[in-house]
Amino acid sequence: EVQLVESGGVVVQPGGSLRLSCAASGFTFDDYTMHWVRQAPGKGLEWVSLISWDGVSTYYADSVKGRFTISRDNSKNSLYLQMNSLRTEDTALYYCAKDLVGASYYFDYWGQGTLVTVSS
Amino acid sequence: EIVMTQSPATLSVSPGERATLSCRASQSVSSNLAWYQQKPGQAPRLLIYSASTRATGIPARFSGSGSGTEFTLTISSLQSEDFAIYYCQQYNNWPPRFGQGTKLEIK
Numbered sequence: 317e318v319q320l321v322e323s324g325g326v327v328v329q330p331g332g333s334l335r336l337s338c339a340a341s342g343f344t345f346d347d348y349t350m351h352w353v354r355q356a357p358g359k360g361l362e363w364v365s366l367i368s369w370d371g372v373s374t375y376y377a378d379s380v381k382g383r384f385t386i387s388r389d390n391s392k393n394s395l396y397l398q399m400n401s402l403r404t405e406d407t408a409l410y411y412c413a414k415d416l417v418g419a420s421y422y423f424d425y426w427g428q429g430t431l432v433t434v435s436s
Numbered sequence: 437e438i439v440m441t442q443s444p445a446t447l448s449v450s451p452g453e454r455a456t457l458s459c460r461a462s463q464s465v466s467s468n469l470a471w472y473q474q475k476p477g478q479a480p481r482l483l484i485y486s487a488s489t490r491a492t493g494i495p496a497r498f499s500g501s502g503s504g505t506e507f508t509l510t511i512s513s514l515q516s517e518d519f520a521i522y523y524c525q526q527y528n529n530w531p532p533r534f535g536q537g538t539k540l541e542i543k
Contacts (some may be wrong), residue, residue: 360523360534360535360536360537361472361480361523361525361534362534363531363532363533363534377531378531411479411480416482416485416491420485420527421468421525421527421532422470422482422485422486422525422527423470423472423480423482424482424485424491424492426479426480426481427479428478428479429479
């Protein structure tokens with residue numbers, strides 16, 4: 317059974333930093349591109365970032381480019397999101413999601429999310 | 437950037453009836469479109485990808501159609517567990533984008 321479990325979400329002040337983690341199990345982690353997708357409270361879904369299976373290629377939404385860094389450790393079946401220079405508009409539930417196949421940008425498994433609140 | 441517009445914002449349908457949800461792209465996305473279902477307090481669930489392919493384990497009452505700029509998600513006979521928010525999502529043009537969602541509620 318595929319499982320994705322996010323952690324690391326807390327309340328942080330504007331300008332602060334945070335690192336999210338996602339522990340994966342139930343599939344061959346290093347075969348798949350992985351993503352972060354976020355959802356502001358009561359709002360819709362916004363794709364944030366992706367990392368290729370080997371960690372070589374990374375992409376970001378314009379809204380987070382230059383502030384967030386995605387990474388992975390295939391030896392630990394883990395995905396990460398380093399978030400710097402946080403803004404109030406970054407407040408959201410952050411999901412890690414597995415790509416369906418290759419880099420299809422279809423998300424076939426999601427974690428339950430970890431809540432990041434940026435507030436003074 | 438492509439804008440995805442879903443309609444209606446809220447759809448009220450009785451159990452057992454058919455529901456038809458629409459998604460329009462501001463420019464062609466070919467068939468690079470997915471549909472997700474999200475229930476309160478849960479993560480989204482992939483229903484349909486490539487406009488019309490059901491994801492693993494998705495019941496046959498869910499079907500997707502369309503290409504280019506106009507897409508439809510049809511639920512042929514609504515079950516109680518189908519009342520949720522549905523999102524479409526394109527990936528044909530950068531960046532991948534979701535629609536704002538359609539809330540399917542019990543009539």
